[in-house]
Amino acid sequence: MTQLSIRDLNPVGRKCDNKTNHSPHLYAPFVYCPGVELAPIEYIPDLLPKDMADEMYHRLMNELDWVQVEDVPRAEYYVNDTPVEYVYGFGRGRRAYQPQPYHPVIEAIRGIVEDELAWGDDDINRKYQRKYFAYNMDVCFLNRYDDARKGLGWHADDSPEMDPLRPIVTVSLGAERHIQFRKNGDKLHAEDHVLGHGSACIMKPGMQLTWQHRIPKASWECGPRISLTFRGYRPLNDDND
Ligand SMILES: O=C(O)CCC(=O)C(=O)O
Numbered sequence: 001m002t003q004l005s006i007r008d009l010n011p012v013g014r015k016c017d018n019k020t021n022h023s024p025h026l027y028a029p030f031v032y033c034p035g036v037e038l039a040p041i042e043y044i045p046d047l048l049p050k051d052m053a054d055e056m057y058h059r060l061m062n063e064l065d066w067v068q069v070e071d072v073p074r075a076e077y078y079v080n081d082t083p084v085e086y087v088y089g090f091g092r093g094r095r096a097y098q099p100q101p102y103h104p105v106i107e108a109i110r111g112i113v114e115d116e117l118a119w120g121d122d123d124i125n126r127k128y129q130r131k132y133f134a135y136n137m138d139v140c141f142l143n144r145y146d147d148a149r150k151g152l153g154w155h156a157d158d159s160p161e162m163d164p165l166r167p168i169v170t171v172s173l174g175a176e177r178h179i180q181f182r183k184n185g186d187k188l189h190a191e192d193h194v195l196g197h198g199s200a201c202i203m204k205p206g207m208q209l210t211w212q213h214r215i216p217k218a219s220w221e222c223g224p225r226i227s228l229t230f231r232g233y234r235p236l237n238d239d240n241d
Contacts, residue, residue: 053198076144082233113137118131165205172198172227174226
Protein backbone atom coordinates (compact mmCIF):
# COMPACT_ATOMS: atom_id res chain seq x y z
CA MET A 1 0.00 0.00 0.00
CA THR A 2 1.40 3.39 -0.97
CA GLN A 3 1.41 5.99 1.75
CA LEU A 4 1.95 9.52 0.69
CA SER A 5 0.80 12.86 1.82
CA ILE A 6 -1.71 14.32 -0.58
CA ARG A 7 0.44 17.40 -0.52
CA ASP A 8 3.28 15.46 -2.13
CA LEU A 9 1.34 15.08 -5.34
CA ASN A 10 2.44 17.21 -8.25
CA PRO A 11 -0.01 19.75 -9.57
CA VAL A 12 -0.71 18.18 -12.94
CA GLY A 13 -4.09 19.14 -14.41
CA ARG A 14 -5.97 16.38 -16.15
CA LYS A 15 -8.97 16.21 -18.50
CA CYS A 16 -12.21 14.80 -17.15
CA ASP A 17 -12.72 11.17 -18.09
CA ASN A 18 -16.40 10.31 -17.88
CA LYS A 19 -15.76 6.57 -18.06
CA THR A 20 -13.51 6.46 -15.05
CA ASN A 21 -15.17 9.32 -13.17
CA HIS A 22 -11.88 11.10 -12.66
CA SER A 23 -12.01 14.70 -11.56
CA PRO A 24 -10.76 17.10 -14.25
CA HIS A 25 -9.01 19.02 -11.51
CA LEU A 26 -7.03 16.11 -10.16
CA TYR A 27 -4.22 17.36 -7.95
CA ALA A 28 -4.56 20.87 -9.39
CA PRO A 29 -6.53 23.15 -7.10
CA PHE A 30 -4.60 23.03 -3.85
CA VAL A 31 -2.09 25.84 -3.73
CA TYR A 32 -0.09 26.09 -0.55
CA CYS A 33 -0.12 29.56 0.99
CA PRO A 34 2.92 30.17 3.18
CA GLY A 35 1.91 30.88 6.75
CA VAL A 36 -1.47 29.15 6.47
CA GLU A 37 -1.80 26.11 8.69
CA LEU A 38 -2.31 22.78 6.92
CA ALA A 39 -5.17 20.51 7.89
CA PRO A 40 -4.06 17.56 10.08
CA ILE A 41 -5.06 14.84 7.64
CA GLU A 42 -3.47 11.76 6.13
CA TYR A 43 -4.46 10.53 2.67
CA ILE A 44 -4.11 6.89 1.62
CA PRO A 45 -4.87 6.65 -2.11
CA ASP A 46 -5.14 2.87 -2.29
CA LEU A 47 -6.53 1.59 0.99
CA LEU A 48 -8.71 -0.79 -1.08
CA PRO A 49 -7.30 -2.51 -4.18
CA LYS A 50 -9.24 -1.50 -7.30
CA ASP A 51 -11.03 -4.84 -7.88
CA MET A 52 -12.14 -4.96 -4.26
CA ALA A 53 -13.26 -1.32 -4.34
CA ASP A 54 -15.27 -1.96 -7.55
CA GLU A 55 -17.09 -4.91 -6.03
CA MET A 56 -17.75 -3.10 -2.74
CA TYR A 57 -19.13 -0.08 -4.59
CA HIS A 58 -21.60 -2.21 -6.57
CA ARG A 59 -22.72 -4.21 -3.55
CA LEU A 60 -23.36 -1.14 -1.42
CA MET A 61 -25.15 0.58 -4.29
CA ASN A 62 -27.48 -2.37 -4.89
CA GLU A 63 -27.85 -4.16 -1.56
CA LEU A 64 -28.16 -1.40 1.03
CA ASP A 65 -31.60 -0.07 2.03
CA TRP A 66 -30.53 3.54 1.61
CA VAL A 67 -32.52 6.09 3.59
CA GLN A 68 -33.63 9.17 1.64
CA VAL A 69 -34.81 12.02 3.84
CA GLU A 70 -36.77 14.86 2.25
CA ASP A 71 -34.65 17.95 1.55
CA VAL A 72 -31.39 16.07 2.08
CA PRO A 73 -29.45 15.97 -1.21
CA ARG A 74 -27.89 12.61 -0.40
CA ALA A 75 -29.08 9.11 0.40
CA GLU A 76 -27.79 8.04 3.82
CA TYR A 77 -27.23 4.96 5.95
CA TYR A 78 -26.15 4.93 9.59
CA VAL A 79 -24.75 2.04 11.63
CA ASN A 80 -23.62 1.99 15.24
CA ASP A 81 -22.48 -0.88 17.47
CA THR A 82 -24.48 0.82 20.25
CA PRO A 83 -28.07 0.53 19.01
CA VAL A 84 -29.34 3.98 19.99
CA GLU A 85 -30.81 6.84 18.02
CA TYR A 86 -28.30 9.55 17.16
CA VAL A 87 -29.57 13.12 17.10
CA TYR A 88 -27.63 15.89 15.43
CA GLY A 89 -28.28 19.62 15.03
CA PHE A 90 -30.91 22.04 16.28
CA GLY A 91 -34.15 23.61 15.07
CA ARG A 92 -34.82 23.07 11.37
CA GLY A 93 -31.41 21.43 10.98
CA ARG A 94 -32.20 18.78 13.61
CA ARG A 95 -31.81 15.24 12.31
CA ALA A 96 -32.40 11.90 14.03
CA TYR A 97 -30.72 8.74 12.76
CA GLN A 98 -31.89 5.22 13.57
CA PRO A 99 -29.09 2.63 13.41
CA GLN A 100 -29.50 0.27 10.45
CA PRO A 101 -28.19 -3.30 10.26
CA TYR A 102 -24.52 -3.75 9.42
CA HIS A 103 -23.78 -4.98 5.90
CA PRO A 104 -20.85 -7.39 5.36
CA VAL A 105 -19.13 -4.85 3.10
CA ILE A 106 -19.30 -2.18 5.83
CA GLU A 107 -17.85 -4.72 8.30
CA ALA A 108 -15.07 -5.63 5.87
CA ILE A 109 -14.09 -2.01 5.25
CA ARG A 110 -14.22 -1.30 8.97
CA GLY A 111 -11.73 -4.13 9.55
CA ILE A 112 -9.35 -2.75 6.93
CA VAL A 113 -9.66 0.78 8.36
CA GLU A 114 -9.03 -0.38 11.93
CA ASP A 115 -6.00 -2.38 10.81
CA GLU A 116 -4.64 0.69 9.03
CA LEU A 117 -5.25 2.88 12.09
CA ALA A 118 -3.67 0.36 14.42
CA TRP A 119 -0.58 -0.57 12.46
CA GLY A 120 -0.38 1.32 9.18
CA ASP A 121 1.82 -0.10 6.50
CA ASP A 122 4.94 0.03 8.51
CA ASP A 123 6.67 -3.05 9.92
CA ILE A 124 8.23 -0.94 12.65
CA ASN A 125 4.75 0.04 13.85
CA ARG A 126 3.65 -3.58 13.65
CA LYS A 127 6.47 -4.61 15.97
CA TYR A 128 6.72 -1.76 18.40
CA GLN A 129 3.83 0.65 18.55
CA ARG A 130 0.36 1.43 17.35
CA LYS A 131 -0.04 4.08 14.71
CA TYR A 132 -3.04 5.65 16.46
CA PHE A 133 -3.56 5.20 20.19
CA ALA A 134 -7.29 4.42 19.89
CA TYR A 135 -8.50 2.96 16.65
CA ASN A 136 -11.75 1.01 17.04
CA MET A 137 -14.49 2.48 14.88
CA ASP A 138 -17.98 1.86 16.27
CA VAL A 139 -19.99 4.16 14.04
CA CYS A 140 -20.23 4.53 10.28
CA PHE A 141 -22.18 7.12 8.30
CA LEU A 142 -22.62 6.32 4.66
CA ASN A 143 -23.48 9.04 2.17
CA ARG A 144 -24.44 8.44 -1.45
CA TYR A 145 -23.93 11.42 -3.76
CA ASP A 146 -25.78 10.50 -6.94
CA ASP A 147 -24.32 13.17 -9.21
CA ALA A 148 -22.23 16.31 -9.38
CA ARG A 149 -24.98 18.49 -7.89
CA LYS A 150 -24.98 16.58 -4.60
CA GLY A 151 -22.69 17.77 -1.83
CA LEU A 152 -22.34 18.29 1.89
CA GLY A 153 -21.91 21.75 3.43
CA TRP A 154 -19.30 23.01 5.89
CA HIS A 155 -19.48 21.16 9.20
CA ALA A 156 -17.39 19.43 11.86
CA ASP A 157 -18.12 15.97 13.24
CA ASP A 158 -17.97 17.39 16.72
CA SER A 159 -21.12 16.15 18.44
CA PRO A 160 -20.36 15.03 22.00
CA GLU A 161 -21.06 11.34 21.28
CA MET A 162 -18.27 11.23 18.70
CA ASP A 163 -14.99 10.59 20.48
CA PRO A 164 -12.56 13.44 19.73
CA LEU A 165 -9.60 11.28 20.79
CA ARG A 166 -10.09 8.92 17.88
CA PRO A 167 -9.50 9.74 14.23
CA ILE A 168 -12.38 10.00 11.75
CA VAL A 169 -11.83 8.18 8.50
CA THR A 170 -13.71 8.70 5.26
CA VAL A 171 -13.42 5.92 2.67
CA SER A 172 -14.46 6.76 -0.90
CA LEU A 173 -15.98 4.53 -3.57
CA GLY A 174 -17.05 5.59 -7.06
CA ALA A 175 -16.59 8.98 -8.68
CA GLU A 176 -13.74 11.19 -7.61
CA ARG A 177 -14.91 14.17 -5.61
CA HIS A 178 -13.16 16.92 -3.71
CA ILE A 179 -13.03 17.49 0.02
CA GLN A 180 -12.19 20.89 1.49
CA PHE A 181 -10.92 21.86 4.92
CA ARG A 182 -10.91 25.23 6.65
CA LYS A 183 -9.77 26.30 10.09
CA ASN A 184 -12.55 27.61 12.34
CA GLY A 185 -12.87 31.34 11.85
CA ASP A 186 -10.85 31.44 8.60
CA LYS A 187 -13.21 32.03 5.69
CA LEU A 188 -10.41 33.09 3.32
CA HIS A 189 -8.49 29.84 2.89
CA ALA A 190 -9.80 26.37 2.09
CA GLU A 191 -7.52 23.42 1.48
CA ASP A 192 -8.85 21.32 -1.39
CA HIS A 193 -8.05 17.65 -2.06
CA VAL A 194 -9.31 14.90 -4.34
CA LEU A 195 -10.78 11.72 -2.85
CA GLY A 196 -10.25 8.82 -5.23
CA HIS A 197 -12.00 5.44 -5.61
CA GLY A 198 -10.73 3.09 -2.87
CA SER A 199 -8.97 5.85 -0.94
CA ALA A 200 -9.11 6.79 2.73
CA CYS A 201 -8.72 10.23 4.24
CA ILE A 202 -7.87 10.19 7.93
CA MET A 203 -8.82 13.27 9.92
CA LYS A 204 -6.56 13.14 12.94
CA PRO A 205 -7.77 13.05 16.57
CA GLY A 206 -8.92 16.43 17.88
CA MET A 207 -9.21 17.96 14.42
CA GLN A 208 -13.00 18.33 14.58
CA LEU A 209 -12.64 20.84 17.42
CA THR A 210 -10.80 23.38 15.29
CA TRP A 211 -11.45 22.48 11.62
CA GLN A 212 -14.47 22.13 9.35
CA HIS A 213 -14.81 20.13 6.15
CA ARG A 214 -17.23 19.88 3.24
CA ILE A 215 -17.84 18.05 -0.01
CA PRO A 216 -18.53 20.83 -2.53
CA LYS A 217 -20.76 20.27 -5.56
CA ALA A 218 -18.64 19.23 -8.53
CA SER A 219 -18.19 21.64 -11.41
CA TRP A 220 -17.98 18.74 -13.89
CA GLU A 221 -20.40 15.93 -14.68
CA CYS A 222 -19.70 12.79 -12.70
CA GLY A 223 -21.37 9.57 -11.60
CA PRO A 224 -22.29 8.52 -8.06
CA ARG A 225 -19.92 8.43 -5.13
CA ILE A 226 -20.37 6.56 -1.85
CA SER A 227 -18.50 7.58 1.26
CA LEU A 228 -18.19 5.66 4.50
CA THR A 229 -17.21 7.85 7.43
CA PHE A 230 -16.02 5.84 10.42
CA ARG A 231 -15.93 7.34 13.90
CA GLY A 232 -15.49 6.38 17.53
CA TYR A 233 -18.61 6.52 19.69
CA ARG A 234 -18.88 7.30 23.38
CA PRO A 235 -22.39 7.09 24.85
CA LEU A 236 -23.43 10.32 26.58
CA ASN A 237 -24.79 8.48 29.59
CA ASP A 238 -21.44 6.75 30.12
CA ASP A 239 -20.61 6.60 33.84
CA ASN A 240 -17.22 8.13 33.05
CA ASP A 241 -18.77 11.37 31.76
O1 LIG B 1 -18.46 12.23 1.95
C1 LIG B 1 -17.48 12.41 2.64
O2 LIG B 1 -16.36 12.00 2.34
C2 LIG B 1 -17.58 13.19 3.93
C3 LIG B 1 -18.76 12.81 4.77
C4 LIG B 1 -18.87 13.65 5.99
O3 LIG B 1 -18.24 14.67 6.12
C5 LIG B 1 -19.76 13.25 7.08
O4 LIG B 1 -20.44 12.21 6.99
O5 LIG B 1 -19.80 13.98 8.08
